[in-house]
Amino acid sequence: MPIQAPKGTRDILPEDINQWNFVEEEFSDICRRFGYNEIRIPVFEHTELFQRGVGDTTDIVQKEMYTFEDKAGRSITLRPEGTAGVVRSYIEHGMSSLPQPVKLFYQITAYRYENVQKGRYREFHQFGVELLGASDPAADVEVISILSLYFEKLGIKNLKLNLNSIGCPECRAEYNRLLKGFLSDIIVDMCDTCKTRYDRNPMRIIDCKEEHCKKQLVNAPALLDHICDDCSKHFDSVLQKLEAIGIPYAIDKNIVRGLDYYTRTVFEFVSENIGTQGTVCGGGRYDGLVEDCGGPPTPGIGFALGVERLLLEMESQGIKIPKQPAPDIYIGSIGEKAALASEKLAWQLRRNNIICIKDIMGRSVKAQMKYADKLGARYSLILGDTEIETNKARLKDMVNGETKDISLDTLIGRLIKNKASEWL
Ligand code: ATP
Numbered sequence: 001m002p003i004q005a006p007k008g009t010r011d012i013l014p015e016d017i018n019q020w021n022f023v024e025e026e027f028s029d030i031c032r033r034f035g036y037n038e039i040r041i042p043v044f045e046h047t048e049l050f051q052r053g054v055g056d057t058t059d060i061v062q063k064e065m066y067t068f069e070d071k072a073g074r075s076i077t078l079r080p081e082g083t084a085g086v087v088r089s090y091i092e093h094g095m096s097s098l099p100q101p102v103k104l105f106y107q108i109t110a111y112r113y114e115n116v117q118k119g120r121y122r123e124f125h126q127f128g129v130e131l132l133g134a135s136d137p138a139a140d141v142e143v144i145s146i147l148s149l150y151f152e153k154l155g156i157k158n159l160k161l162n163l164n165s166i167g168c169p170e171c172r173a174e175y176n177r178l179l180k181g182f183l184s185d186i187i188v189d190m191c192d193t194c195k196t197r198y199d200r201n202p203m204r205i206i207d208c209k210e211e212h213c214k215k216q217l218v219n220a221p222a223l224l225d226h227i228c229d230d231c232s233k234h235f236d237s238v239l240q241k242l243e244a245i246g247i248p249y250a251i252d253k254n255i256v257r258g259l260d261y262y263t264r265t266v267f268e269f270v271s272e273n274i275g276t277q278g279t280v281c282g283g284g285r286y287d288g289l290v291e292d293c294g295g296p297p298t299p300g301i302g303f304a305l306g307v308e309r310l311l312l313e314m315e316s317q318g319i320k321i322p323k324q325p326a327p328d329i330y331i332g333s334i335g336e337k338a339a340l341a342s343e344k345l346a347w348q349l350r351r352n353n354i355i356c357i358k359d360i361m362g363r364s365v366k367a368q369m370k371y372a373d374k375l376g377a378r379y380s381l382i383l384g385d386t387e388i389e390t391n392k393a394r395l396k397d398m399v400n401g402e403t404k405d406i407s408l409d410t411l412i413g414r415l416i417k418n419k420a421s422e423w424l
């Protein structure tokens with residue numbers, strides 16, 4: 001049996017790569033327009049980074065990480081997300097001494113041991129942004145507006161922005177006490193995950209996906225109704241600024257986000273099209289994270305967008321993505337002399353940015369033309385002994401079949417100077 005790709009991984013084949021290139025380039029473009037620079041971080045880190053940086057009460061750390069010992073006995077984990085690695089890098093490279101804020105974006109693969117289904121894989125791709133050193137509500141709005149603009153440029157409609165504030169450690173401690181009071185009688189009736197969260201991180205019970213638990217929580221107090229004045233002012237200012245630039249939102253008091261490090265603003269962009277895996281993107285503020293990871297106190301906010309889900313959404317909305325350009329010209333040859341001439345010709349054209357495919361199979365002229373047709377080449381030109389002797393070759397428009405004899409001396413100049421559509 002031939003070996004197959006591991007469960008939950010997927011090849012991105014040449015026939016689909018234009019979609020990936022397109023969304024990647026558009027994302028980098030928009031991030032740069034907001035003054036963000038790209039950062040690349042390692043695929044694996046010390047396990048401890050994620051235990052601290054993602055939080056050891058999260059599903060990711062408890063159930064989903066790819067963790068192994070390396071040959072020297074170190075515990076290593078494949079990154080399940082990007083924020084922890086970026087924050088580690090910020091601290092390690094002393095970025096707090098750079099002019100603040102530090103604005104970073106990334107395009108990464110991430111690894112989680114998940115139940116594989118549509119839009120949920122074990123290796124997947126995220127685009128993300130981290131804005132470090134800015135605590136003002138304007139920073140929250142900038143990060144959210146990157147996404148809004150990105151979706152607008154891609155032509156994606158109807159992604160709903162849901163927002164919440166989960167306060168600061170102080171108001172949350174207060175709220176956790178209140179929630180535990182509410183749950184004290186019913187917790188025995190809830191799932192095991194809720195039971196462990198009850199002691200370790202009660203707020204996350206709100207995130208439970210079990211129908212039975214959800215029913216119990218209908219009348220639970222909402223954190224947003226209990227945040228402190230400062231957190232409340234921050235949230236109001238975020239909403240006001242979003243309104244000023246016309247970004248629609250809905251407040252969803254149930255968003256608590258799966259990661260432990262969030263504070264204040266949390267948000268998601270959700271689709272109704274792609275079914276259960278409808279969260280295309282999630283993000284939030286993490287004012288304690290840099291310090292938790294051993295750095296100086298530094299506010300931060302960011303998001304991560306699931307690229308597979310983005311592409312599913314684009315597909316379901318029927319959004320057309322520009323195809324890879326077809327070759328401008330196919331150069332065929334027959335015989336030794338012509339083969340040499342075709343080497344020179346193709347080399348000159350390629351040096352001048354013309355997409356040129358040439359025969360490297362020594363096939364018959366008929367087979368070469370068939371191949372040029374399959375490639376969708378715009379023009380073709382076949383060199384043989386006669387062409388070399390008369391110093392002339394026939395350029396053929398593969399779309400309408402028109403041809404023109406062109407002197408080999410002027411051919412290169414003509415092709416380089418003019419747009420491909422004007423070669424004949
Ligand atoms: P979910 O609730 O769907 O499990 P999450 O809260 O675990 O999502 P985050 O950790 O916030 O997701 O990651 C940000 C984004 O990455 C998600 O909104 C989603 O689009 C994408 N994502 C997360 N896990 C996967 C996965 N296993 N496969 C594909 N995309 C994923």
Ligand code: MG
Pocket residue numbers: 059258
């Ligand atoms: Mg998840």
